[in-house]
Amino acid sequence: xxxxxxxxxxxxxxxxxxxxxxxxxxxxxxxxxxxxxxxxxxxxxxxxxxxxxxxxxxxxxxxxxxxxxxxxxxxxxxxxxxxxxxxxxxxxxxxxxxxxxxxxxxxxxxxxxxxxxxxxxxxxxxxxxxxxxxxxxxxxxxxxxxxxxxxxxxxxxxxxxxxxxxxxxxxxxxxxxxxxxxxxxxxxxxxxxxxxxxxxxxxxxxxxxxxxxxxxxxxxxxxxxxxxxxxxxxxxx
Numbered sequence: 001x002x003x004x005x006x007x008x009x010x011x012x013x014x015x016x017x018x019x020x021x022x023x024x025x026x027x028x029x030x031x032x033x034x035x036x037x038x039x040x041x042x043x044x045x046x047x048x049x050x051x052x053x054x055x056x057x058x059x060x061x062x063x064x065x066x067x068x069x070x071x072x073x074x075x076x077x078x079x080x081x082x083x084x085x086x087x088x089x090x091x092x093x094x095x096x097x098x099x100x101x102x103x104x105x106x107x108x109x110x111x112x113x114x115x116x117x118x119x120x121x122x123x124x125x126x127x128x129x130x131x132x133x134x135x136x137x138x139x140x141x142x143x144x145x146x147x148x149x150x151x152x153x154x155x156x157x158x159x160x161x162x163x164x165x166x167x168x169x170x171x172x173x174x175x176x177x178x179x180x181x182x183x184x185x186x187x188x189x190x191x192x193x194x195x196x197x198x199x200x201x202x203x204x205x206x207x208x209x210x211x212x213x214x215x216x217x218x219x220x221x222x223x224x225x226x227x228x229x230x231x232x233x234x235x236x237x
Contacts, residue, residue: 006054007196013054014047022107029114036114037093044088056198057188061090063205066179071145072208073136073171074179075223077231078149079157079186082201086185087147090203095139096147097132097166116144122152132166133173140174150223157186158235163224168216177208178219182227184234202234 021043028035051057059082074091076083087094100119103109112119118135120128136146150163171178183203189196206226211219 003055003198004195006056007194010050010054010196011194013050017043017046019107022111025111025114026107033114033116034093036111040111040115041088044085047085048089051196055196057196057201058199059086059183059185059201059203061203061205063207066205066207067091068177068179068208071140071143072176072179073140073146073148073167073174074181075148075150075163075167075227077182077227078151078154079183079191080154080189082185082189083183083203086201086203091147092145093143094145094147095135097136097149118146129166129169133170136166136170137174140176146170150220154191155186156191160224160228163220165216165220168211168219168223171211171219172216175212177210178223179208180206180223180226182206182231182234184231187235204230204234206230 021039025036025039028039048059071092074087074094076087078084087096095115095117097118097120098112099122103113103117103119105112116139118132118139120131122128124131132148139146146167148164148167150167151161152164155161167178181203183201185201185203187197188199188201209219209223209226
């Protein structure tokens, strides 16, 4: 019962906080993007604190030593809402490849627009890939990391789908590796689930995967094997 009460209270406070923080973030529109970003990180901090206090859910990060010194492309497992928040704390300043429909949400979507994401039409095929290549180049040049959920949508625990190619193609165009990242948040904060289970989420950052001179599909398959295989080992533990 305690876990259900804490979970419902957390979710309610999270949704109620969006208009409040969003209104403050929108006031920074005339200011540098760093100001909006700082408010977003502060909001994430508060949400992760509430998770610890109300749901007894914390996290640890392994493999930080694998992060490249310069802005890079991250392929991140997507199985929960948790990683959409926590990525702001775990990685340097970033831009996300996301579905453009999120930009249409009042307040939340407007703040997202200020953060300069790469908002694509997921049904756009080649046009969407070209958008990732063009805007990804711009974001990397600005010093932002490019965060990509290669499955394109949240996947239930234990499931995956063929990874999209845009992250690898961007990395090859920029002569950069891709950084694979996995986590077991889906076991604690399930997809479309209200109940947050107590425990410690493990986030694992893998060694960068070189893309130069390698067939893109082979890079993608290697990244998927590492992400899904490492996730299985987290599940086993």
